[in-house]
Amino acid sequence: MRIEHLSLTNFRNYARLELGLPAGTSVLHGANAQGKTSLLEAIYYLATSRSPYTTSDRQLIHWRAEDDPIPFARVCAEISSRHSPLNRIEMTLLIERAADGSQRFKKVIKVNGAEKRVMDVVGLVNVVLFLPQDLSLIEGAPAERRRFMNDTLSQVDYDYRQALDTYERILPQRNALLRKLSERQSSNPRELAFWDEQLIAAGSIIIAGRQRFLRELEIEAQLAHHELTGKLETLTLEYLPSFTPTAGGNGQLSFNTMGLDLHRQLEPEQIAPQFEAQLKAEQAESINRGVTLSGPHRDELRLRINNRDAGLYGSRGQARTTVMALKLAELSWMRDHIGEWPILLLDEVIAELDSHRRAYLLERLDGATQTLMTTTELEIFTKPFLERTAVLRVTDGQIEAERV
Numbered sequence: 499m500r501i502e503h504l505s506l507t508n509f510r511n512y513a514r515l516e517l518g519l520p521a522g523t524s525v526l527h528g529a530n531a532q533g534k535t536s537l538l539e540a541i542y543y544l545a546t547s548r549s550p551y552t553t554s555d556r557q558l559i560h561w562r563a564e565d566d567p568i569p570f571a572r573v574c575a576e577i578s579s580r581h582s583p584l585n586r587i588e589m590t591l592l593i594e595r596a597a598d599g600s601q602r603f604k605k606v607i608k609v610n611g612a613e614k615r616v617m618d619v620v621g622l623v624n625v626v627l628f629l630p631q632d633l634s635l636i637e638g639a640p641a642e643r644r645r646f647m648n649d650t651l652s653q654v655d656y657d658y659r660q661a662l663d664t665y666e667r668i669l670p671q672r673n674a675l676l677r678k679l680s681e682r683q684s685s686n687p688r689e690l691a692f693w694d695e696q697l698i699a700a701g702s703i704i705i706a707g708r709q710r711f712l713r714e715l716e717i718e719a720q721l722a723h724h725e726l727t728g729k730l731e732t733l734t735l736e737y738l739p740s741f742t743p744t745a746g747g748n749g750q751l752s753f754n755t756m757g758l759d760l761h762r763q764l765e766p767e768q769i770a771p772q773f774e775a776q777l778k779a780e781q782a783e784s785i786n787r788g789v790t791l792s793g794p795h796r797d798e799l800r801l802r803i804n805n806r807d808a809g810l811y812g813s814r815g816q817a818r819t820t821v822m823a824l825k826l827a828e829l830s831w832m833r834d835h836i837g838e839w840p841i842l843l844l845d846e847v848i849a850e851l852d853s854h855r856r857a858y859l860l861e862r863l864d865g866a867t868q869t870l871m872t873t874t875e876l877e878i879f880t881k882p883f884l885e886r887t888a889v890l891r892v893t894d895g896q897i898e899a900e901r902v
Contacts, residue, residue: 499624499838500868501541502584505574508560510536512895520888523869527876527900528892534872537892538627538843540573541870544587545623545841546649547607547616555591556603569593577623580838585622586610617663621653624832624840628825630850635824636801636809636817643799647708650828654835661703668696669795677788687781697793698773702766704794705739705773710763711831712737712799718827726819726858731803733823740796741776743769815852822855826862839867846872848879 506515511533526534535551539558543549549558559571574588592604607614609622634642652659672693679687716735723733743764776792777784784791801808801820808820832840842863848856848871860883863869876884891900 499577499579499836499840501575501623501841502578503576504537504540505572506537506540507572507574508563508569509540509558509571509573510560512536512540513560513562515895515897517897519868519870521868522886522888523863523871524888524890525876525879525884526870526872526890526892526897527874529874532892533895533897534892535845537897538845538870538872541575541623541841541843542625542627544573544575544589545620545625545653547589547605547620550627550629555605556593559591559593568595575623587619587622589619617659620659621656624653624836626650626825626829626832626840626842628822628842628844628847630846632821632825633814633817636812636820640798644794644797646824647711647799650832651707651711653840654832655707657703658707661700661707664696665700665704665794668693668700669790669793672697673789676784676790679785680788687785690781694774694777697790698770698777699766701793702769702773705743705769705797706764706766708739708794708797709737713763714834715824715827715831718830719823722826723819723823726823726855731816731819732805733808733820734802734805736800736802738798738800739794740792740798741772743772818851818855822851822859826859829867833867842867842869844869844871846874848873849875 500521501519504515504517504519506512509515511531515537517537526537528534539549539551543558549555552558559569563569563571570593571591572588574586577585577587579585586609588608590606590608592606594602594604596602605616607616607619609619635646648662652662672690675689675693679690712735716733719735720733723731745762745764745768773793777790780791801824803812803816803820806812808816812820829840829842848859851859856878860879873879876889879887889900890897
């Protein structure tokens, strides 16, 4: 999979950009705040319909466009893959102004000229993004690790993506009803049944999908981690759902305190009745607290090195090694599921790595996938590497090829 051509209009600090991208590796270099990261952000946005740097899509619109009659930003790319010789994906962000002065934000998505939903376009471009702040996967809050699982699975598994969309719409509705029951604004707990049915169906698909994903990912991550540590350390992934479904559904085959057994796959139909029983068992407490206490929104993933929690006991160096192993595993896992290499985006990652990790990463990536990496320091790369790489200088939203 590769991007043949990328077009940006009023996106971040790009007023206008038309850029052809070669296969293989491209290094984007330049000073800070010139547009390197924004270019990777645009590609990631096309793949996932969200930015990794902001929760507000409005912030993606170039500030100079604010005074236009209809402020807008557009990201467009021509993508080739094994499934299609060429797809044109276009996302337009608009701020529409009404006569009364009010504003309405709108996102319009088109594939080959036909308007589509977000649900239909996620997965047409597959990317793996590697950032220095990915250390939060080890050291950060559980939400960071849930986001990692969701973002990866949603690009590959349509059923998971649909279930996640449903779950994220239903959960606030259920919580709103729980608060009403708590505040005596509603007196009939049986009203929860409508929301529970949908929450259970979607949540069971999510839990099953995460379990399968982590079991498969762990194999690739352990291989990379072994190589990076000279086989001195073993990385394991510990999935801790907010409740522990069991193979027998009766608690008698509970696997252990490590959480859901990653080596015995449970299907959604096995998880659903146990999820339902969990919600019923905690219904009184949920009403009292006005919040749903169990479900995928409370799941956790822990990473262990030689059976010790990396987030609690690991060094900074071990955290960097673990994140690299995870990202390389994500790349391989996605390749296995879509049948080709995804696009790899590395934002200022190389400078954060020591020489050993840097050499290992570049060796693994060389020629395997279309890769775009940003840097402020070209000198950290070897001359042979740069000679077989496209080097692009980024200056104030303008990009030009550079010979080294």
